[in-house]
Amino acid sequence: KAGVTQTPRYLIKTRGQQVTLSCSPISGHRSVSWYQQTPGQGLQFLFEYFSETQRNKGNFPGRFSGRQFSNSRSEMNVSTLELGDSALYLCASSLAQVPGAGYTFGSGTRLTVV
Amino acid sequence: TQLLEQSPQFLSIQEGENLTVYCNSSSVFSSLQWYRQEPGEGPVLLVTVVTGGEVKKLKRLTFQFGDARKDSSLHITAAQPGDTGLYLCAANAGNNRKLIWGLGTSLAVNP
Numbered sequence: 001k002a003g004v005t006q007t008p009r010y011l012i013k014t015r016g017q018q019v020t021l022s023c024s025p026i027s028g029h030r031s032v033s034w035y036q037q038t039p040g041q042g043l044q045f046l047f048e049y050f051s052e053t054q055r056n057k058g059n060f061p062g063r064f065s066g067r068q069f070s071n072s073r074s075e076m077n078v079s080t081l082e083l084g085d086s087a088l089y090l091c092a093s094s095l096a097q098v099p100g101a102g103y104t105f106g107s108g109t110r111l112t113v114v
Numbered sequence: 115t116q117l118l119e120q121s122p123q124f125l126s127i128q129e130g131e132n133l134t135v136y137c138n139s140s141s142v143f144s145s146l147q148w149y150r151q152e153p154g155e156g157p158v159l160l161v162t163v164v165t166g167g168e169v170k171k172l173k174r175l176t177f178q179f180g181d182a183r184k185d186s187s188l189h190i191t192a193a194q195p196g197d198t199g200l201y202l203c204a205a206n207a208g209n210n211r212k213l214i215w216g217l218g219t220s221l222a223v224n225p
Contacts, residue, residue: 004156042202042215042216042217043157056212058212090156090157092156102147102159102162103159104159105149105156105157105158106156107154108154108155
């Protein structure tokens with residue numbers, strides 16, 4: 001079966017702009033989580049969605065938002081981009097809403113803010 | 115704040131050598147996972163351990179969960195260049211649905 005698909009793979013934006021990233025989970029997976037990965041901070045949890053509802057949220061400012069659609073596809077949006085938002089954004093899907101069940105990650109979106 | 119500490123941070127070895135990397139915490143976890151991430155890709159789940167003292171083997175990789183479920187180790191026998199990557203551990207404390215992640219061990223296996 002198809003894996004987790006993230007689009008776009010690479011993105012370059014200017015400070016102050018906004019960006020929308022997309023994630024299509026594995027068919028049948030209803031839980032989608034988003035992470036920001038940087039060399040110094042590692043994987044930082046952004047939010048988790050399950051059946052279109054945000055179930056968990058990390059410690060990121062309100063400029064970071066997300067949503068999940070009825071087909072489990074998810075989007076995250078970052079408004080008023082800052083240089084520090086440059087990172088690899090990873091989407092992970094899982095069958096159950098249980099972290100111990102293990103994630104399947106997408107290849108990520110590499111965002112560069114200039 | 116719950117932390118997962120991974121050591122060593124970097125490791126460069128020759129093909130055929132053995133190695134062990136560690137994932138430690140002062141907290142007790144209900145489960146712990148190991149992932150490998152290659153450059154430009156997302157992490158790939160290797161194993162999940164849930165029972166204290168549990169040992170799981172995946173070909174040349176041996177994973178162990180500490181008896182007290184506070185730490186874990188990953189041992190690779192006869193490392194190969196294809197083992198190169200960032201090894202991440204992630205744990206579930208059980209009190210919420212968030213996973214806690216270590217910063218990873220970056221492994222380079224030279225031919």
